[in-house]
Every structure is written in structure tokens, then in C-alpha cells.
Amino acid sequence: MVQNQPLVSVIVPVYNVELYIEECLKSIIKQNYQMLQIIIVDDGSTDTSNQKVKTFLLDSRVQLIQQENKGLSSARNSGLKAAIGKYVLFVDSDDHIELTAVKELVNLMEEKQIDLIRFNGKAFLDGLNKPIKQNNYDFSHRLQEGKKYIQDRFKANRQTLASPVYLYMVKREILVKNALSFYEGILHEDELFTIQVFLNSNSMCYVNAFYYNRRYRENSIMTNQSPERLQQTFNSYQVIYKELRNLYLKNEYSKEQKKLIKREMVSIYSGLMTSSIKKSEKKQGLKKIKGINLIDKGYIYIKKVINIVK
Template sequence: MGLCFSTAGRARRPAPSLYFAREDDIINRVSVGFFRREAAAPRTGAAPFRGLSLRRTGGLAVPQISIVVPVYNVERYLDQCVKSILAQSFADFELLLVNDASTDGSLEVARKYGFDRRVKIFDKPHGGLGDTRNYGARRATGKYLLFVDSDDWVEEDMLRDLFSFAQAYRADLVVFNYVRENAAGPGSRVCRLPLRYPEFGRQAGERIIAELVGPDAEDGPWKDAEMLGSAWRRMYLRSWFVENGIAFGDERKIMLEDLPASLYAHCVARRLLVVGGAYYHYRWNPDSLSTRYRPHRMEMLTACFSLVERILRSQGRAEQYEQRHLAWFLRSAAHSSLVNCFSPKNPAGFRGRWREVRGILKSPLLRRAARSDYLSRGSRADRVVLHVLRLRFTAPVYLFYRIYSRMLRKRTSRG
């Protein structure tokens, strides 16, 4: 595994939406009649993080904030991203543009900004998003560290406000809110955590850890907390980030490569602050949720589950969060992988998709998770998903997800 963690030097954290957009009512509609027709159904290790090392600055002034922007084939969006950072009302920062062997004109766009002394441009062999973030973090020199994805943009007062909050509370980790921008058309939505701001201390930290591990069984104010595991949703004290060996995984081997790193960060944070500002604009593409196909999705999400489980064990939290984590596997791994099988971009025909569905149902981890009754206390959509995933036979599961995926695409296309 490319992502793990070390415990040395430690004094002792599209997680994406639980279902795709508008899924609850679709699941409920597909289940009506489906279960009328159905008969009753029969009931690892990783290597440690490579710690980052602090760099000497050779007497040069150290910026207060380092912003790492991984760049890969974003020629269309990079200008907007960089301009929003250079227009900050807070000027004491460095911007690291790290090109990950883009095949379009992204590197040329980045080089246009080389005139600004705050901008550093790097060109590296392709290694994926996690590797590119790690590369930038190793070369950052600021007191605080931020990550911004190259197709997104930020508010002009983001750095000023986050720096002021971090200094006032002497925070290791600052979490903030964001605006979800619809890339497929007009419309945006402010996404906030259901807290009183600013929230400082252990109570908020424990609540975020719980949400990163898995969902609440019952509906509540945290049910719609989205993108909580994203690297870009927090600012880190860089010395603390380095000392704890925080790093991101290889997205070619693990999906949601920033989730385990974010969980680990929250587990070891001594001074956590959550602020109310929605400073980050996240470009969200609803079409990709129902149409994008990702080969080996189940295996890559299983790898993410296993790594999170290992982190929880190392922190003495595995038993406390076991049921929530198994619920995450059912919703975010098994359910989404079955939807993935029926993507129109899946080149497989009937036989190939049948094998994919059958392979998912044979997962020992799925069988373990399906034995949990945690989701039986949840919404009707949760109970339907739990019922379907408990089925041992490929045919009814194949039929359910074939119908469900078609309905999801139609609903998404209508907006």
C-alpha cells in the first residue's frame, strides 16, 4: 500500500456523499415492486508513512502559508485557480504549482505566473494526485500548509481569515466549509458542518472523526456532510504535519486517497479548530456520479477501508467505530461499486457485468458488513440497500442495480 502512517514522535482523522445525488428516493422507487417479485433471500498490513522533513531556508524569509496545487491536465481551469490565489488579501504566502506530467497545456499555463516571486513551479514524472501533494508538501517552507485542487478556486480573504484563526487559537488543524459549484450548469450550494462557529476542542474533533469513519444510522444534521475527508478542506500547521508523518496515498491503488490521511490527522490533532467560513469553491460534476466508470473500484475502496481500519486499531478506536465503518463499506464501497458496474462507460457486456456483480457479492468483507444491523435503523433507502446486499444470489442484485442505475442516470440528466 502506498498510504500508511507512523506513530513515531506522536504525543499519543463523490467522506464523500453516502449515496449519489438524489439517490434516496430512487432506491425507494426501485424497491417498490422489486421486493414484491422477490422471494425471501437466504440469510491486512501496510508500510509506514515516509515522514516529511523540515527544510532549512538558508536565511531567506519563511512565508506564513504554503499552498500546494497539484496540476494535471487542467489547462481549461488552471487560470481561474491561480488568479484566485494570487488575488488574496493576505500576501505572505508561497504558491507551489506541481505539474504531474500533464499532456495538455497545463504546464505552459503555470509558467505564465513565474514572474511572481511567490510562485514556484515544479515539473515531475506522473505519480497521481496523492504523490503530487506529497511532492509539494516536502518542498513547502511556510508555517501553515494548504492544498487546493487545480480545477477549483478560493475566496480572496481565505488566507487572511484562516491565518488569523490559526494564530489566535494556536491550532494544529483548521477545518473550514466550502461552496459546491455545479460544473454541469448554473447553481451552487454552501456546504457547512452543523456546528457552532468557531468550534474549538475535543468535542468537534470526535464528531468529525466519527463522520469520517462512517455515517450515522439515523437521519440527522450530519447526514449531508459532504467532502469531509478531502485534503483541501483543512489547513495544517506544517511542523505538526511533518512530525506526524502525514502523507497521501497512491490513487492508482486506493480510492479516496485523502480520506485515511485526513482521519489520521484528526486522530493526532491536539488543537483542532473548525471555522464557519465557506472559503473554497469546489467544482462538482453531477454527471460523473452516474456515468463515470472506474475499473477495480471495489478493490480500491476495500484498500481504503482496510487502511482506515488499521489507523483505528493503532489509535485504540477500532471497536468503538466498527459498526459505523462497516456501514461505510456497504454504502460507499459495495453500493457504489455495483452502480459502477452499470455505467454506460463500462465496456463489458452482459457476461462481464454479471461477473463483476458476482465478484462483489463474494467479497468476504461485504459478507461481514452485511451481517451488521447498524443500517437497519437508518432511512428506508438504507434498509433497502442492506436488504439487497444481503442477497446471496447474483440475479436479483444484478436486476436491482441495472434498474436503479438507469433511473439514476435519467434523474441526473433532468437535473
């Protein structure tokens, strides 16, 4: 190992991914960057994921945390508590990353002296090598590559914000200093966590490189559209909306930062409005946040959409 290179903590939450975990971990272990702390958090898997993970423990950079099933947020938080690296990277256990990703990201973080770096990803369907034709993880039309975005220049622009945490490398100091963690017990926790990282970061850079490979598989959290899952998503968005409102009401944020929060609230509320749960349940749920309005003429949209469901 090159001892003067900064350590990177890679956090991998694991739950019943026996078909994919080996590909995921190999893509991390085989990086052309050696200074890694690979933290695997087994969130109570009931398949052979745990046994497969243990075969990687011969590598001294790999450590395994085992816990009862508490959900993705809890697993990521356990990883954050164990992290000691200068930088943090999240990789979901059914996905994989390109072998040059860490080195190139670290080099740019060090060169630009930034808190946060964002990169692209490719989505693909499980069992198929052909990527999905979409630009959900391609931000080249929104951001200028290599430009150092400083403070309010990116905080006020929601186009610079993408919620998936696996599309960022972040300086761990930002997370520790501001006591940032994932909200437990909800889905789509990235929607809340990432904006808090943005609010507490002073500089960001974008690299137009597709380092992350995002797998879409049947019955995963992201593709499950059962009535129960739709209701869980709706309930989670209610929580996220209320938490964003609490952030907005804090006096510590600038005008530009609050613009970012308000824009994210509009996005979350739109998600609530377009939910496919029963209309009666949607109305009842929206009433719970009916009184949470933003006193700002530029964002009366929220009040308008609330009136739609009266």
C-alpha cells in the same frame, strides 16, 4: 511581506486544466495575505497547462514541480515534500478560493492555537455562475462556529469529519511528525488521508465561511461514471477499507478514536455495497474483505451487510 506572519504552503496539483488553471492561481496569488509558498505540481500535463503555469513564476512565491503522470495522490505528496510553511492548504487546479480565505484562516489558527480548521465550500457547474443547491460543503448544521473542539470530543463524532482535504487548513507539523501522506494508486484518497489527520490532531475549529469554490465539470474524476471508473472506485474503496482496518487494529488509538475509524468503515462499506459495478464482480470483490469484521456489538451492521451478498 510581513515577515512575522506564519508562512502558508498552498499545494496545487495540476493535470490538463488549461481552461481553469489561471483562475485558480489568480485566486491564490491575489490573496490579501502575502506570506505564501505556492507549490504547483504539474503531473505530466499534455495540454497547455504547463505553459500557463510558467507565466506565474515571476512571482517569487510560486514554484513549479514537474513530474511524470502518477496521479493526484503522488502530485499532492510531491507538494508536501516541498512544503516548508507552518500551515498547509490544498487547492485543486480547476477550483478557486475566496481572496480573504488564507488571512482569515491563519488568524483563527493563531488565535485558537489549533491543529486543524474546517470551513465551507460552494459547488458550481462548469460554465454556470449559479451554485449547485446542495449542502455537501456546508457544515453549519453540524458544528458550532468558533468552538475549539479538543481531542476525543471531535474524534469520536463522524459528523465532524468530511473527507475533502481542500476544506481544511492543517498545521504542517501534524503531517510531518506522523509521516502522513496520500495513499498512491487509488481514487478517493482523501477518505483515508483526512481521517488520519483527524486521528493525529488534538484540536479543531470550524468557521462558517464559504471560502472554497468547487467546480463540477464534465469528464472530471468526480463526475466520470464509466464502467472502468466505477470499477476503479470500487477497487479503491476496498483498499481504503483494509487500510482503515489496519488503523483500527493498532493499539495506539483510544476508544473514542476507534469509534471514528469504525464509523468511517461503515461508510466505506456502504459505498461498496451500493456500487453500480456488475453484481458478480461486486460479490467477488466483497469476498476479499469478508473476513475483516469489527468485534463490537455496536457495529454488527458491517457483519449484516456482508451477509447480504453471500
